Amino acid sequence: MTFYLVMDGQEGPGGAVQGWVDLKRAAAYSLGVPAPHLPLPTVIHSGTHAGADYRLTLEVLPDPQRDALLVRYALDGPFRLVVIAAPHLGGTGQDNVAWVDGALFAHHAGHVLCLSATGPLRRASAGVVGVSDGWQDLQAHGRLTWAYTRAGPGNVALSAELEDRAGTLALGFSNTARGAWTLARGALAEGYGAAEQEFLRGWGVWGDALKLPAPDPALGQLALLSAAVLKMHEDRTYPGAIVASLSVPWGDSTDTLGGYHLVWPRDATLAAFALIAAGTPGDARRVLARFLATQQPDGHWLQNTYPSGDPFWTGLQLDETAFPVLLAAKLREEGLEDLPGTAEMVGRALGFVVRTGPTSDQDRWEENPGVNPFTLAVAVAALAAGAMWLPEAEREEALKVADEWNERLESWCYVQDTPLAQELEVGGYYVRLAPPQRDGGLGGTVLLRNRMGETIGASALVSLDFSYLTRLGLRQADDPRIVDTLKVVDHVLRVPTPSGDLYHRYNDDGYGEHEDGRPFDGSGIGRLWPLLSGERGHLALLSGEDPLPYLRTIAACASPGGLLPEQVWDAAPIPERGLYPGRPSGSAMPLVWTHAEFLKLLLARETGRPAELLRAVGDRYARPRDAAEWRWRNETPLRQLPPGRDLTFESPVAFTLHFGWDGWQDVQERQAQCGTFGLWLLTFRAEELRAHGSLNFTRRFGEAWEGADHEIRLERGAAREVTADQPDAARS
Structure with a gap:
């Protein structure tokens, strides 16, 4: 929903209202919450237009009892409030149908929304975006004049003027129009105050269980907010379904890329580890329960799914089959009783890992096949930690495979005597990825996604993916190979910014804005990822350093509301596009993975141990171990x-x-x-x-x-x- 202000009762030549305010473009607002872990935002827009002052207060509340969103509003000044809602049902906004029938409705493939209010909706209309939507009406007439009762199928928008200067809006969601109407009107009938009281009570109880350090007030507040962000991204209809982000990357300029509101097993598990470390293992247990329900018959999990478990992308990523095993082992290590079916789930998952590894069709960036240090580390750790659930013969087999993959890892992912190694005077380094043998292995090339078919030699492609070798306990931080790779990564991928030192995913990444700041459109230039400063901070911690500078760097990348982005800008400022070095770009924000990484590094600073480091794995590989x-x-x-x-x-x-x-x-x-x-x-x-x-x-x-x-x-x-x-x- 977007809000606009229209001058109240001041008509000029031809009857046009003198002036209107697009609050989104004015961007003169403040944002606050009762406490960092209480996600009840109040947004106050204030300013002056055509000589008149205005102040619009908006309070946004998800109804704790219904699939409904409440927005309480209060307007001061000689204006009337206009609301325009662009449904985007189905994720992209295509093939939506909108209509007016006592309230505002939109429909797409079994999903219906209803927008209603405590007071009358005047000049309600349904239009096609860019042709007959409310913004076009305002632009042409300075006020709402159209009253179309139906629009679509297509990219549609609903608009209305709110007669009351203070009241409540309700968005109800259902699979039928009647159901959406019932939820919206029921929420309005019970009232904003009752829903607010219940909402604050529930979140307050949850927040009381958090155990978060605060090295300084700013980091303490970001920790509370980060925990709440993870919790907010869990679906209520399908508990345990933590989506990667509620945002759409570059969504302010395009609706064709789709959003991150899907469940990736990797992101969900990393969030679950953060929640365990923060003192709410029950949240993580629901994630594991959903894994039990969504595992495929052959043992793996799909690349990502809707919260319901229905597939979206169906690629194979070996780490996404191994991660749920690590989560099960972590919960047991924390003293929680196994969920029924855990042993069977682990057995199927490890069977898939043994049958299909150590290669993976996709790496953790979902772009290339081959052997990847991150993926391999997660797989080895899962085999070592999950073996305890297996019958004796399978247990011995899983441990033998884990030992072999761990011992042979350098032969697959480590290079020596390359031009880069010679330039930096290091003995060698771990690469981001070794392509499959059919493509030349370490001597082959890697296709750079989003770079118009460009390739790079596998031996020249580096990333922080190797950091999980120490994070999971397979290598020690003082291992010369780790130390040398860190020198290479710091040289190739690190960029100093006003927020601190930040890192690219890998050299010649193509996932990000173009050089001139235009949004990513299938090609671009990869920007800096704050979560990687968290991975670098974990390496520092394991080397005996204080990771506080890395925590402060991540925090400095946050939005004014405290949300952590997927990427930040890494070049000269482009003010007209809102791009500044070390500040959020147009990528996804918030990103659950970033908030989870921040939380885990903050907590590891207190414990001295990464959340993902399991005793069974750390003990087995504390010193070099020959495979059988x-x-x-x-x-x-x-x-x-x-x-x-x-x-x-x-x-x-x-x-x-x-x-x-x-x-x-x-x-x-x-x-x-x-x-x-x-x-x-x-x-x-x-x-x-x-x-x-x-x-x-x-x-x-x-x-x-x-x-x-x-x-x-x-x-x-x-x-x-x-x-x-x-x-x-x-x-x-």
């Missing part, structure tokens, strides 16, 4: 096997291994057997391999040969010692 076996997969083949490891060949379908030793000597065949998690496996024990220098092989699937010969060099050396503190899974 390495596996050959098409996606992650190996050319050389260290001594003391078993060698397992893995395939999702049955196969026969045709092999020989040391240059195809002593040729034999062995059949794979169906093993745990539905994979076909064939294993050579370390004792058998020790007598040979290489293994040559090819595979037959049914009657079809794969058409390629392979060789694995077998390193000779002393048998690996298994220390007493290693679990039995490492001995097998």
